[in-house]
Amino acid sequence: MKVNSESENTVLKLGILLHRVRDLLMMCEDPIFSKYGITTEQYAVLSTMKYHGSAIRVTDLALGLEHSPNSVSMIVDRMVKAGLVTRKRDRGDRRVVYVVSTSKGENAHKLATPAALGFIREILSPLSYEDKGTLVSLLEVVRDKTLNYLNPGVDIEKIRRNSVINQPDLTKRLKQYLLSSTPQTKRQGGKKEKPIG
Amino acid sequence: MKVNSESENTVLKLGILLHRVRDLLMMCEDPIFSKYGITTEQYAVLSTMKYHGSAIRVTDLALGLEHSPNSVSMIVDRMVKAGLVTRKRDRGDRRVVYVVSTSKGENAHKLATPAALGFIREILSPLSYEDKGTLVSLLEVVRDKTLNYLNPGVDIEKIRRNSVINQPDLTKRLKQYLLSSTPQTKRQGGKKEKPIG
Numbered sequence: 385m386k387v388n389s390e391s392e393n394t395v396l397k398l399g400i401l402l403h404r405v406r407d408l409l410m411m412c413e414d415p416i417f418s419k420y421g422i423t424t425e426q427y428a429v430l431s432t433m434k435y436h437g438s439a440i441r442v443t444d445l446a447l448g449l450e451h452s453p454n455s456v457s458m459i460v461d462r463m464v465k466a467g468l469v470t471r472k473r474d475r476g477d478r479r480v481v482y483v484v485s486t487s488k489g490e491n492a493h494k495l496a497t498p499a500a501l502g503f504i505r506e507i508l509s510p511l512s513y514e515d516k517g518t519l520v521s522l523l524e525v526v527r528d529k530t531l532n533y534l535n536p537g538v539d540i541e542k543i544r545r546n547s548v549i550n551q552p553d554l555t556k557r558l559k560q561y562l563l564s565s566t567p568q569t570k571r572q573g574g575k576k577e578k579p580i581g
Numbered sequence: 582m583k584v585n586s587e588s589e590n591t592v593l594k595l596g597i598l599l600h601r602v603r604d605l606l607m608m609c610e611d612p613i614f615s616k617y618g619i620t621t622e623q624y625a626v627l628s629t630m631k632y633h634g635s636a637i638r639v640t641d642l643a644l645g646l647e648h649s650p651n652s653v654s655m656i657v658d659r660m661v662k663a664g665l666v667t668r669k670r671d672r673g674d675r676r677v678v679y680v681v682s683t684s685k686g687e688n689a690h691k692l693a694t695p696a697a698l699g700f701i702r703e704i705l706s707p708l709s710y711e712d713k714g715t716l717v718s719l720l721e722v723v724r725d726k727t728l729n730y731l732n733p734g735v736d737i738e739k740i741r742r743n744s745v746i747n748q749p750d751l752t753k754r755l756k757q758y759l760l761s762s763t764p765q766t767k768r769q770g771g772k773k774e775k776p777i778g
Contacts, residue, residue, distance in 0.1 A: 389753075394713045399701035401720045403625065404647050406603035408727035411649065428600065450601050452608065504596035507726050511719065516591045519719045522712060523598045529704050530605035556586070 402526070409507070416503055420496040426463055427500065429456075430485060430493040434561070439472065439482040447543060450531070468492065494561070599723070606704070613700055617693040623660055624697065626653070627682060627690040631758070636669065636679040644740060647728070665689065691758070 413424045422430070432448040433440050442460060446453040460483055463469045468489035474480035485493070508516060528540050610621045619627070629645040630637050639657060643650040657680055660666045665686035671677035682690070705713060725737050 391710050391713070394710070394717055395702055395705055396698075397717050398705055398713060398720075399697070400625075401717060401724065402603060402606060403621075405720050405724050405727070406599060408647060408724060408731070409599060412727055412730050424600075428597075450605060500596070501593075503730075505592055507723060507730060508592055508595055510722050510726055513588050513591070515719060515722075516588070516595060518715060519723075520591055520594050520598060522708065522716045522719070523595075523602050525707050525712075526704060526716075527598065527602050527605060529707055530602070530609055533609050533700075533704060534605070 412503060412507070413500070416499050417496055419499070420492045421466075422468065422492045422496060425459055426466075426468060427493065427496055429459055429463065430468065430489055431497075433469075433483065433485050434493060439484050441480065441482055445483060450527070450543065463489070497561075609700060609704070610697070613696050614693055616696070617689045618663075619665065619689045619693060622656055623663075623665060624690065624693055626656055626660065627665070627686055628694075630666075630680065630682055631690060636681045638677065638679055642680060647724070647740065660686070694758075 410424055413427075417424050417427050428449060429445065432445055436444060436448055440448075442457050443453055445460070446456040449456060451459075460469060460471070464471060467486055469483050469485050472482050472484050474482060511519065531538050531540055531543060607621055610624075614621050614624050625646060626642065629642055633641060633645055637645075639654050640650055642657070643653040646653060648656075657666060657668070661668060664683055666680050666682050669679050669681050671679060708716065728735050728737055728740060
């Protein structure tokens with residue numbers, strides 16, 4: 385009986401904590417990304433596009449982000465207005481539309497990446513290497529269960545393969561990306577940004 | 582060198598996973614709460630009010646929710662418009678304003694609670710009792726670090742004491758609450774809701 389009540393207490397705590405931690409992360413990250421003229425959400429879209437190649441269909445973007453295609457489509461609309469991405473039709477099959485990042489979007493992403501990495505490294509610094517691995521595993525279990533809840537017949541393996549976090553060479557590609565040529569600063573920008581990384 | 586690269590990979594994964602899991606939870610929870618005429622965010626506010634007493638100042642609500650007072654104030658504005666809460670001045674000190682839930686807000690919260698609990702219980706069901714405890718501890722470390730990041734001089738202990746999740750009798754109070762008199766259904770609602778729990 386005591387274990388049951390304690391177990392229920394832990395479930396309640398987790399239900400609240402999983403939301404709170406993300407709220408707090410967003411409160412920290414929003415000002416970091418806004419320095420580069422993008423939102424935390426737009427940074428996630430640009431990152432997904434980066435890892436999947438420069439042109440991507442909304443449905444694949446939604447798979448990579450684990451969002452619904454409708455909500456991704458609305459985010460893309462706002463990004464088109466902000467000049468961060470454009471929509472382009474496939475030359476072979478005109479029904480297929482790709483989302484392509486602009487140089488403005490590329491620049492913002494590349495400049496924001498070292499700041500974003502520095503932040504998440506600092507936030508996770510109190511956790512040991514083993515603790516971080518445990519947290520990844522536990523969160524993956526919760527993620528897979530929510531994916532199953534949203535779509536009982538969903539192919540979890542396919543989603544895992546498409547997910548940014550399961551690219552085996554994630555860190556290597558990130559390093560190459562950060563070490564490659566410094567992006568040009570925007571012409572309309574007054575101060576020249578210092579190259580980072 | 583390998584450990585460094587693996588460690589960096591884990592940091593990247595966590596930076597993404599902490600966001601993704603919450604996005605997915607919201608995708609699941611939004612339709613659950615919308616059945617009761619509230620958003621996931623409004624449910625969190627009503628829950629915090631419930632555990633802290635029926636009248637609460639915005640600053641205490643912000644402490645309990647670990648949000649900024651400004652963002653909580655905007656959420657409260659929308660809830661006042663939706664008829665879920667009202668603002669009331671303190672009789673003794675007219676400068677102090679309390680947020681008080683309406684019967685509409687109370688009803689919505691009470692009817693939504695069993696559904697919300699059932700959902701989070703199901704989502705966490707693949708984790709053992711020990712795993713759930715580990716996840717709580719790890720997320721608490723991340724939460725405390727973000728709180729420190731946002732406000733380097735912040736009193737973490739005070740926030741912990743005020744936080745809903747650290748109320749020692751959380752489950753007991755929740756059970757009493759769910760077993761107490763069934764809330765009245767809204768008059769304008771056509772179908773009578775079945776009492777749950």
